[in-house]
Amino acid sequence: MSTTAWEFLTIYRREMIRFVRFRTQLFTSLLQPALWMAFFGVAMSSNFNQFTSAIPVPAGVVPVDYLTFMAAGVIAMTTLFTSLFGGISLLFDKNWGLMREMLASPMPRTHIMMGVSLSGITKSFIQVGVIMVFGALLGVRFFSGFSAARLALAVLGIFAFVGVFSLGFLLFSSALSMRLESPEGLQGVITLLTLPIFFVSNALYPVQAFPPLLETLSLYNPLTHLVNGIRYFALGDDFFAVGAHYAYTTADVFVSFAYLAVFAAVMYLLARWTFQRAVVT
Amino acid sequence: MGEEDIIEVRDLEHAFNGFVAVRGISFNVRRGEIFSFLGPNGAGKSTTINILTTLLPLQAGTVRVAGHDVAREPGRVREAIGIVFQDDVLDRDLTVWETMEFHGRLYSIPRDERKKRIDEMLRVVELDAKRNERTKNLSGGMKRRLQIARGLLTRPEVLFLDEPTQGLDPQTRMRMWDYIRGVNAAGTTVFMTTHYMEEADMLSDRISIIDHGEIIVSGTPEELKNTLGEDVVYLETGDDRKAREALGGIGEIRSVTKSPRGLSITISTDGSRCLPQIVDAVHGAGIAIRSINLKKPTMDDVFVYYTGRELRDTGV
Numbered sequence: 001m002s003t004t005a006w007e008f009l010t011i012y013r014r015e016m017i018r019f020v021r022f023r024t025q026l027f028t029s030l031l032q033p034a035l036w037m038a039f040f041g042v043a044m045s046s047n048f049n050q051f052t053s054a055i056p057v058p059a060g061v062v063p064v065d066y067l068t069f070m071a072a073g074v075i076a077m078t079t080l081f082t083s084l085f086g087g088i089s090l091l092f093d094k095n096w097g098l099m100r101e102m103l104a105s106p107m108p109r110t111h112i113m114m115g116v117s118l119s120g121i122t123k124s125f126i127q128v129g130v131i132m133v134f135g136a137l138l139g140v141r142f143f144s145g146f147s148a149a150r151l152a153l154a155v156l157g158i159f160a161f162v163g164v165f166s167l168g169f170l171l172f173s174s175a176l177s178m179r180l181e182s183p184e185g186l187q188g189v190i191t192l193l194t195l196p197i198f199f200v201s202n203a204l205y206p207v208q209a210f211p212p213l214l215e216t217l218s219l220y221n222p223l224t225h226l227v228n229g230i231r232y233f234a235l236g237d238d239f240f241a242v243g244a245h246y247a248y249t250t251a252d253v254f255v256s257f258a259y260l261a262v263f264a265a266v267m268y269l270l271a272r273w274t275f276q277r278a279v280v281t
Numbered sequence: 282m283g284e285e286d287i288i289e290v291r292d293l294e295h296a297f298n299g300f301v302a303v304r305g306i307s308f309n310v311r312r313g314e315i316f317s318f319l320g321p322n323g324a325g326k327s328t329t330i331n332i333l334t335t336l337l338p339l340q341a342g343t344v345r346v347a348g349h350d351v352a353r354e355p356g357r358v359r360e361a362i363g364i365v366f367q368d369d370v371l372d373r374d375l376t377v378w379e380t381m382e383f384h385g386r387l388y389s390i391p392r393d394e395r396k397k398r399i400d401e402m403l404r405v406v407e408l409d410a411k412r413n414e415r416t417k418n419l420s421g422g423m424k425r426r427l428q429i430a431r432g433l434l435t436r437p438e439v440l441f442l443d444e445p446t447q448g449l450d451p452q453t454r455m456r457m458w459d460y461i462r463g464v465n466a467a468g469t470t471v472f473m474t475t476h477y478m479e480e481a482d483m484l485s486d487r488i489s490i491i492d493h494g495e496i497i498v499s500g501t502p503e504e505l506k507n508t509l510g511e512d513v514v515y516l517e518t519g520d521d522r523k524a525r526e527a528l529g530g531i532g533e534i535r536s537v538t539k540s541p542r543g544l545s546i547t548i549s550t551d552g553s554r555c556l557p558q559i560v561d562a563v564h565g566a567g568i569a570i571r572s573i574n575l576k577k578p579t580m581d582d583v584f585v586y587y588t589g590r591e592l593r594d595t596g597v
Contacts, residue, residue, distance in 0.1 A: 010386035014375070021374050097370040104334050105387040106359040279338065281331045 007107040011115020012122075015089060019123060029123065033078040033131045037138055041067050041074065044204075048242055055243040064141075064241040071140040072230040073203030075131050075162070076223055079124045080197060083166045084190045086120030087173030091183055099280045109275040117170040124166045125159060142234040154233040161229035161257065165222060168264035175271040178278045202227050206244035222263050225256035287312040287439055287470050288333065293342035295328050302328040304494040305342070310439075310472055311486075315465050318474040319481040319584070320491035326474040327367065329491075330443050333472070334364050347438045360388070363437035363469075367444045369424040373417035377408055377427055380416055381434060388435045402430040406460065422453035429460055433469070440464060442473040446480060458484055478580035488580075490587055497587045502580065509535075509578040509586055512552030514559060517543035519569035527566035531558050538585060543572075545582065 019026060045066035057063045090112070093099040102112055132142060143151050173190075180186050200214055201207070201223040207215050218224050228248065231239075237248045288310035295303040303325040310316040318326045331337040333346055335355040344351045347361035371380060378399065385395040403409040406426040416424065425445065432440055445461065446454040461484060465471050475481050481488050482502045489499040498505060518524040521544050525537050528546065533555045535547045548555045552575045563570055576582075 007387060007389060010383060013386075014372070014379075014383055017379065018372075018374060097366060097368055098372055100336060100364075100366060101370060101384065102387065104336055104359060104362075104364055105384075106356050106389075107387050279336070281327070281336050 008111035008115035008118065010107075011102070011112055012118045015116055015119035016122065018089065019119065029082065029127060030130050032081075033074055033127055034134045036074050036077070037067075037071065037131065037135055037140070041070055042138065044070065052243045057240045058245060061238055061240045061245060062236065064235055064239045066242060067135075067139055068141045068235070069231075069241040070204055071131070071135045071142065072227055072234055073201075074135075075128050075158075075230055076165075076201075076203050076226045077198055078127050078131060079162050079166050079226065080169060080223055081194065082124050082127060083120055083169035084173050084194060086123070086166075086170040087116060087175070087177035088183060088186055090116060090174055091177040091180060091186055094178070094280050095182075103278075103280055109278075110272055113171060113174040113271045113275055116174055117167055120170040120173075121163050121166045124162055128158065128162050157233035158230050161226055161233070161260065164257065164260045164264050165226040168222065168260060168267045171264065171267035171271040175267070175274040178271075178274050197221060197223050206242050206246075208244050222260055225259045228256045229253060229260075285312045286310065287347055288316075288472060289343075289345045290329075290333070291343045293329065293332065293339075293344060295325075295332060295337065295340050302494050303332075306491070306494070306496045307342075308489055308496060308499060310470060312438075312470055313465075313468065314486035315461070315471040315473065315484050317481040317485040317488045318472075318491050319476070319478070319488050319580070320474075321476055324491045325494040326476075326491060327443060328494075330441055330472070330474055334362060334441055335359055360435075361438045363432035363435055363440045365425070365428045365432045365440065365442045365445055367447065369421070369428070371416040371419075371424055371427065374415055376413050376415050377403065377419070378412040380427060381431060384431045384434055390435065398434055398436075402434055405433075405463075406430040421449055422456065425449065425453075425457060426460065429457075429464070433464060437469065439470045439472055442471060444474055444476070446475075446477065454480075478584060482580040490584060492588045498583075505580070505583045506578045509547045509582055512548045512555075513576050513578050513582050514546040514548060514552055514556065515540070515543060515572075515574040515576065516546060516559065516563070517571040517573075518563060519571070523566060524563050524568050527562045527568065528559065531555070531562060533558075536586065538589065540585060545585065547578070547582070547586065 048066035052066075090099070093102070103109065132140075135142065143154055146154060176189060177186060180189070200218050201221045202218060203223060207218040207224065210218060231246065232248045232253045235246075239246050286309040288308075290309070291307050292305045293303055293307070294301070294305050306325075306329070318329065320326055328337065332339055332344060332351065335351050335358055339352040346358045349357040349361070351358050372383075375383065381399040381402065382395070385399060390398065400409070403412060406429055408423060408427055408430065411419065411423065416427065419427065429442075429445075432442075442461065446457050449457060458480070461471060461473070473481075473484070485502060487499065487501055488505060490497045490505075498508070500508070516524065521539065525544060528534055528537055533548050533550045535549045537544055537546050546559065556573070556575060560570065560573065
């Protein structure tokens, strides 16, 4: 009996059983992004469209309405929230003593964090799928005029961005959960982090109009890069929204993806270091 | 250290932020026996079991379990042991079957073998009718049995049981004892911690009494009880301090210790022959006797004798 490379699937399986079994968690996690779209999205888009309708659209550039523009931001935000909270099950495992069963088993500890992260990515994928379908019903015009092949590529691209972004924050959340004592503490830290990450980004509005310091900060914000990726795949490489002209080159998108991949790699090392040193009795 | 020793502990020491929980203990557990650590809460039992099961890092000393050093080859130790934790460490929302399945997968038991063993273990602990029940709906005894089944799923060489019957009612406790004996009879070495005297006495081949991080005495239950002499006399008087002085002249008395209800007197010969002398001496000193009681030594007496206090009074 020796360990294989696949034990993390054991952790993954259990996390998914829990996800499906806790009906409230399942339900709220699907409802929350839909509510953002339905209330915030619709309310803001009627305002923004009014403000920006006066700004002339440059010739040859596709104009994008606000609801469609911010739908990419809602996908990113939902992924951020879900991922930042994704490690919390480890904190409960730790506090309820369940972690000891895993730590005393021959399974390498990295599998615990990878199993939890993989389940978090799956949950994000489900949420992103729900937002895209629900968004389409509300009038979000993603993938307009795309061929079937381009549509498939675009969806894959969005999921790749969501996956790698999500992985980074899930590993961070897992490491944090291993260090903290209480769910309240984790909640506090996460709330503190989500505000700057969410608002110092291009999720809801263009960063071009930010003061220089905030604009610079936003460029180092992983969320900005996630949103770039989603918009590139959903709206195309050249469009006009909220009074700003967006043009992405393939290189821009590659840089954004690479930035998120490096972020995830750094978080992997941090989480691995935390897990290897963790003592839970 | 002999080849039959499955656990070898030498000079084990462990401190938490300057508080020394375990002070240089050494002991061996022989293959095939039931070995108990008996002591009050906070004596160092859990710290020791956590080091032996690789949950706590080794600070000082050497520990070998199933032939492997816990510091150098923790992975090999983990493969060779099973653990039943002190509290009911079960995922409330998984079913009995899923709980076993999760554990089997953690240890990479191949699918067919896993299914076979889970069936077999659930039958052994009489939980096969509950296989689709979520663990939160099980009774205390069932939860503990499920944990035993889980601990045995990997066919460990040593099964660690941390306070296996804490919080169970007397009837369930006796059934647990039967299961533990059965597991041991099937060839698994059992290392157990407990603060129940009768549990250590009834189950163990050998016992180490541990208090304040030190092993105070080790031996078979019989040996330990015999070190106290043949019999113990419990005496309640009007003035225990004076009575103690009055007993000083009786040669057959090995020791007199204060117990919560009076004095407990260990006697090196037959107690019933010594009893009249005790009565005469105490009466002779003008002290009233409220009650007198003669008993063969129990593990409680052993504990009081070696630690100077009663285990039950240390709080649970």
